[in-house]
Amino acid sequence: MVDTEPRGIRESGFVRLPALATGDALARLRRAVGRLEELTRDRAVPAEDFILEAPGIGGWAARQQGVEPLTGVLRSANRIHGYVPEFDAVQCSLGLADGPVARAVGTPGTLVNSFLWAKPPVMGSAKPWHQDMAFAPPGFDPQDHGILTIWIALEPATPRNGCLEFLPGSHLLGLLPHTGDAERLPGEPPRERAVEPHVADEHLPRAAEPVAVPLEPGSAVMFDGLVLHRSAPNTTATEPRTAVSFVYKVPRPSWARPAPAAARL
Template identity: 50%
Template sequence: MNPIDELRTAGYAVLDGLAGAAELDRLKAVVARLESAAAAMTRSSDDFVLEAEGVGGWVAWQQGATAVRGALRSVSRVHVHRPELVRIAADMGLPGEHVEPVAGTPVELINTFLWAKPARLGSEKPWHQDMAFAPEGFTDRHANVVTVWVAIDPATRENGCLEFYPGSHLGGLLPHVGDEERTGGRPRLERPVEPHIDRAALPARSAPARVPLDPGSAVMFDGRIVHRSAPNRAREPRRAISFVYALPR
């Protein structure tokens, strides 16, 4: 099945070897610079979220708690911090050769992320749908998003590869429980819970599919598909960079 059909029916499609050796080295250099920028950090910021022992990076961020020095969980707006990422995306054929043919429409890069799971410390990203976190007014201009998630390290079952409920993007948005992210001038919550889909609301007619990836390979997925990544229990890190493209309404 080709990527267009896979994305439409399953909600995700694997792109083996998307990044060649040269592009993968450039992506690794971007990651290294982000890690260097975070090396002395012990508290999360709006863009740089650090892991914390026991409670996980997202909860520690919302509590304003001390995290493990330099242990990144995620970085948002990577293309703002490292503008060279836009050129790397173009050299990999994003969006023109991969995303737009699948989406069937021109697309706009709206965010990029480093998703890092440090060895034995990387926390779970619970079941969710990306479009559930679209900011207010987003759907006035955009119909959906498509994400391309590129593995920097081997993504395995043991270190927290992505998992999807195939076809779940066709069922619309499910209710998410937990506290919304509170940043800026808003007060921190005493007991925040990372937003997620309650287990009872998860799709009942299909089983989740794990998607292990080699470095340089990618998975492209619909903004409404239900997905997660498990904690990293392995001895090696699991890092990836994702490119989020918005589809016009």
């Protein structure tokens, strides 16, 4: 059963979608990830769409600081449906835009991006507290639009290997200040010390405790682009955490406050 009761999104900013992609759909997503990994197996240098993991420092920081990552070990990949069209075919076959997204906000969403999120055992790096709307592309007006993300676990996602954690209700606070360094552009020199963009402790709401969302393979969590979320490092020896996410542009949800431009990173 798929839990898409809109009140969960409105009040908490996220909602679980149990058993969203099972059977053939889950197998197709796993095969598509395999094809993506084949495309990057020999990659030794990170690129705009591919972040490679680096032990001890993490993939994002390694790219900014010019530290050599592990060849072919993906931490994340951007625009994956452009590299492997099967991702788009699966999200269409699951009816995500017309189903869970539409039931949450009252209208179908438009797919604007898709990601691979990998946390290999032992070295899978953490992701700090952030709101996805802080990284919306140019021309994406937070006064008029919002985003909903559907994050599908392809392997068990647990507190041990870095499942997502959310601060319930934080999406009702609007866009919060993010601090840190912007992505290093091609041709720019490495940064000696790089701080991944995040919401600093002094700006985190104190009214709610973090909620971890463990997921079985094929289950998902759908969340608002303004809800604060993070993931811990994968410190297990043998438990990879692999997931894909699909990001949908929607009219600014009725529950979301307008985001002041000054809050953007």
